Amino acid sequence: MKLLKCIIQPHKLEQVKDALNNIGIKGMTVTEVKGYGRQRGHKEIYRGLEYNIFFLPKIQLDVVVEDQLVNEATKAVLENARTGHIGDGKIFVMDVQNAIRIRTGEEGQDAL
């Protein structure tokens, strides 16, 4: 199993969720985060001074998927989270050794 840690633009969440849904991804966890990257924040004028807002609101979407779904899931995120502007975000792929469903105690892929 892999964890896809996707950092995306907040207003793309709904669309990405639907896309993942369509390819049968059964669960995900969303965290409100603030991100800093090449986008290097944006300029904002406040009380006459121009500031750099470094950290911009992003959504972190954690999805654990079976290995064979990784490519498809990645594609779904790439296609639906993309606006073409800097700051669209990243997908980090990490290894997950086990998953356990708390309700039933099922383990591994069955738990997803």
Place this chain on the structure above:
Amino acid sequence: MKLLKCIIQPHKLEQVKDALNNIGIKGMTVTEVKGYGRQRGHKEIYRGLEYNIFFLPKIQLDVVVEDQLVNEATKAVLENARTGHIGDGKIFVMDVQNAIRIRTGEEGQDAL
């Protein structure tokens, strides 16, 4: 070392924390997240329309433990986070290569 990423019901946090404490787990990190899974949200009536609230509030409890504690910790979470209803959550087990205590610079298990 392993990271147990536990997604649980918010009102179970206190109990799970105490249980982990009892088996000597010395630290944990809590994030407020929103989750989506088999529970598929719940129905809510608002202004006369029935909506599906997809994302429900969950707590993500990140606990890094030594390898030999993984089973015991998992058991503690399973037993104390369970209500028996869909939406009780998951435990994802991931590998952690190193841990460093910022205050002292200690590494590995000593840092936990």
Place this chain on the structure above:
Amino acid sequence: MKLLKCIIQPHKLEQVKDALNNIGIKGMTVTEVKGYGRQRGHKEIYRGLEYNIFFLPKIQLDVVVEDQLVNEATKAVLENARTGHIGDGKIFVMDVQNAIRIRTGEEGQDAL
């Protein structure tokens, strides 16, 4: 690539960010979390009773870096997040198998 999951004191974020910036780290993601560890919260008097506040506000700074930057990045965090008091936090090092830039589809180190 590695993910450095750094749990730090909130008021150290600015300084740590600048330090990472200085060694050329190009991105990071910040989450507001609550932490529990050796610090075991702190005592607070409220309405005449002394309570233990277990969970204290912390910042979780997730930084994905190329393998060769891990040591330097760790050092930067250690030096800049340290106050010398219990509760300064931890760095957890985890393996990242791939990174993808959503905007361009670039993969691996190029995506950072």
Place this chain on the structure above:
Amino acid sequence: MMFLKRFRTSPRNRSFIMALLACVALFALLGCTKAENPHKTIADINGADTAWLLVSTALVMLMTPALAFFYGGLVRNKNVLSVVMQSFIALGVITIIWVLFGYSLAFGPSLIKVGESSFLGSLNWAGARNVGLAPHTVYANTVPHRLFMMYQCMFAVITPALISGAFAERMKFKTYLAFISLWCILVYCPVAHWVWSENGWLLKLGALDFAGGTVVHISSGYTALLVAIMIKPRRGFPREAFVPHNLITTVLGAGLLWFGWFGFNAGSALSSGSVAVVAFTSTHIAAAAGAVAWMFVDWFFKDKPTILGAASGAVAGLVAITPAAGYVGPLAAIVIGGIAGVVCSYAVTLRARKGIDDALDAFGVHGVGGTIGAILTGVFASSYLNSAVTKPSLLGGGVALMGAQILAVVATIAYAVIVSYIILKVLDLTMGLRVSTEEEQMGLDIIEHGEAAYTS
């Protein structure tokens, strides 16, 4: 963020703003404040009545920020500032319009007259000219005329702000400013003239509207329904849930609205005496009954007594009692408030099911509540409590009053809807009503105002 560049003020925007400013400047120069009233002098001012009307005016002013909070709490995080701004800026823009010429159009000497009945005021009182400190014989003969102008100003401010609930989370701010300005001038001022001015034709017909059921709530409520239909639903409606992002803010708004409504209704007595007390009493009781009624409806049909229901019910009760406030007793107020709570709650449900996205239910509460109130005024108004009731109500054994009430309601709805339709069509073709889909997704706060409500 290159993306944002696209929304930078274009030259067209600039000229729009310039024109607006020029307008204001022109009018500001025009007026010269020499105030006269042939019949009354400053010596005729009654201190107590003036004190109460000063307070009432302040209370009604507070209702507009209150509305901002009531509405603001109900929208999503990313649009709360835009909704709050729509109310807040109405205090600015409509006040200026009102002082420069709105008051004159609404209450000034008749410009368009048919027989004894007047249809519009002239610009004779523009810029507060001839609106002096001596009382006006007819409008409020014991308080300075200028105070009456200010009191009415607060009504003119809140009315277009009420409509904003209908198109929340999707209208362009620039278009909003144009809309409320035009609507105030072309809809509100004429209707106010019909109902409240010395020779207004609806007044002449004997229709009763104590504190603005027709002028304020019906005119804004039905316009709201129209705009909601014309501007189309929010992206995602009705599939997605647009649940309130902060109900505490909404309750704050409801609490302050309730408080301010004492100024709205009891202030409309324009004096500190028994009529004010009648209005105050029925206002409070109807709010209470509305809150309880809507809560119980929720409990029955949704299994839970919601706080949103209680707050909405209080507002519905307040709306419904508005036209009747000074004419009815405590028990009638319970009935009016209770009916409003039940019917408005049903109207809200119905409108949602019909696929109309009147986002914050400006129609369901103000349109429906106002109509209920106007009709029930024809049922309960008692000449015993207020000598202004000259025709018998249903309970008083006659249908004359009811007839006038229905006529007033129908005329107001017809006029408001037709004129609003024209205004909106014109705006749609020239400025556009809606932001783009992408802007809607990103939220109006950042897109239209460059600000985020909450940061941390």
Place this chain on the structure above:
Amino acid sequence: MMFLKRFRTSPRNRSFIMALLACVALFALLGCTKAENPHKTIADINGADTAWLLVSTALVMLMTPALAFFYGGLVRNKNVLSVVMQSFIALGVITIIWVLFGYSLAFGPSLIKVGESSFLGSLNWAGARNVGLAPHTVYANTVPHRLFMMYQCMFAVITPALISGAFAERMKFKTYLAFISLWCILVYCPVAHWVWSENGWLLKLGALDFAGGTVVHISSGYTALLVAIMIKPRRGFPREAFVPHNLITTVLGAGLLWFGWFGFNAGSALSSGSVAVVAFTSTHIAAAAGAVAWMFVDWFFKDKPTILGAASGAVAGLVAITPAAGYVGPLAAIVIGGIAGVVCSYAVTLRARKGIDDALDAFGVHGVGGTIGAILTGVFASSYLNSAVTKPSLLGGGVALMGAQILAVVATIAYAVIVSYIILKVLDLTMGLRVSTEEEQMGLDIIEHGEAAYTS
């Protein structure tokens, strides 16, 4: 969520609600609003006094939402709506009860009389019958009787809401509604009758309670202590910290309470003259002294001057000055407010150490503050400032007033506690006081009202 199904309205709930509604309807039909007062006419209305009392009534109304915010900020996130709702719905429910028969029980012609002393009002004024627009000779002889009824209504509303601080975060909403209804009728109305009605026995004894120290604060404060004990502590108390989830909301509540209290105290003069000024002055000063005093206590004993301390201190000062407001001067107000700040802050600490979970310290602030105020009225009341002070105070060199004060306090506490105990026992056996442990853990907002205060 199958789980939620269990909380769906059961048939039993439905019949409960139906019965309630029927009751309301019945009473609504019953009353016919023909209002008479043999001694006064509408011509006796004084405009200035009426203006001030209209304003004061509105101000006191605002205190209930204010209380909702004060309390709401102090609880945990998951219970804030439930606490806010408890206050807000009191505006609805108690208002209806008050108009239908509560006012009559409290202020109506005597039903139960022993000699000259009356113990309860009759239903003669039920449904506002005989409560007309002419002033009542005794209660407020320059303002419409009906306005006095509304002014008193606001007091009746806030008093049970005050108690809600004691059982915050754990009482069933249905039980809450039953409790405040019964408490209003069985405790508040009688006690108000004793202290404020024409022939009330405590009034006859010469006890002074300017604006409700006994009737409002003592009766609610001691009841709060009782409920806190009977309903048992919240799960986790005292091990877990229940820290305020939003202190800004609490300060908003404190600020609006302070503001509204001018209506509560200075309005109790029932006229716009020197007594109102005396009350206004002492009210503001006592609030200030209370805030400063509690802050310094915090600074000494907890090392930090907390804002919660300052806000609580202001409220404590306001509570303590309430019975004395119209009888004492500015320096006495400093002393009363200061003492209240110190003693209430200590009471709060003590109650927590005793293991009593009066969650938001309704007892520590209102019970203790009210007692301090009632007693200190016996020390400082000055006939020089207010001719209603007929017995000498301690400083005036006598013990007669103090005796009456103590008797009033003791009688009120005894009566309130005993009757509340019976009400609570009955409710416990029939409806149950508390939600289940699991419901408590999930939070009352979602469980009892199906809503979340904040979403994002």
Place this chain on the structure above:
Amino acid sequence: MMFLKRFRTSPRNRSFIMALLACVALFALLGCTKAENPHKTIADINGADTAWLLVSTALVMLMTPALAFFYGGLVRNKNVLSVVMQSFIALGVITIIWVLFGYSLAFGPSLIKVGESSFLGSLNWAGARNVGLAPHTVYANTVPHRLFMMYQCMFAVITPALISGAFAERMKFKTYLAFISLWCILVYCPVAHWVWSENGWLLKLGALDFAGGTVVHISSGYTALLVAIMIKPRRGFPREAFVPHNLITTVLGAGLLWFGWFGFNAGSALSSGSVAVVAFTSTHIAAAAGAVAWMFVDWFFKDKPTILGAASGAVAGLVAITPAAGYVGPLAAIVIGGIAGVVCSYAVTLRARKGIDDALDAFGVHGVGGTIGAILTGVFASSYLNSAVTKPSLLGGGVALMGAQILAVVATIAYAVIVSYIILKVLDLTMGLRVSTEEEQMGLDIIEHGEAAYTS
């Protein structure tokens, strides 16, 4: 947390607190409230005027919590309580000082006199001695003298609180308390004496300040500039963005300030008549014009109409109209408000570019707005509207008034800045102005008050 130990109350702190308390106690004993006024009796009280001034006093009181919210929303999360506390506790501390001796210094019989002109009041009215219920012949000859004292109290409270915007997020709380106490006594009371007391030298010179442009806004605004410079910028300024953490809270503050300002300005008529109406009208209109003007400036130069701009503009308009309120008509009010909106918005930009960290722009809004208002009073004041205008204004064809206005402004600025400088120097050397860098980073809420505003 060992770290926190360092901030525990040290013995030095304790004695500081003890001394303060002793002071208060001493003064409390000192005064004996025997109030006399040779010329007037209680029978001279006018009920309507009293009602209006009671309400106005309550409204002005509300402005201080309102300011707390306006300011509180603008700072960062970790400092919001500290900012709110600074305003809230001013209600406590300054009220006590005012009653004990501040009012006497400001309005009492002259202590320091040169010819007919007075420079400071004596302690003759300390502890409200001789401040009775009969009206004072000169100050407010139809309302109880004591009410006038309370009305003025609210002004004295809010003025130092206004300054707190300048040093937000970095001043020690203990130093803050000492600062506002000293500033109230050494700056506010004398300046108030000059402008408003019977024989004040600026009054004698014919300077007009209807409701406190000079006394309140100029004195606090320029002091704010001085403190901002002396205490140095916040860590990170101007590199980091200190964006508002909750603009809804700020709008709440702005709305309540607007509401309360009716008491501030229209209340300053001290009677419920035509002057109050003049002031009420111009106040509302100037706020509206300020909001619209600042919004359009934002739109032009920052591409977006911000809600912070609209809210700040409303406040700027209110500040600027304050000295002129009772002397000018509606169209002048549009001009004054509009100019204030534009100029203050520019001043705010300029000050930021100059590297001065007047964090919440107390100077840009109150200093600049107050100056604009004082000067424009010299342009627009009309004897037609208010007989208190005895010298011709510029529009009236003379420069005498303008001369007096400028003199008053300059004298106030000079005095306020010099005395504040001395106070701050002394405090800097004895107590220190600023918290340490580490404390600043951690936030004043937790460091100074041991509380967090929001928990979850």
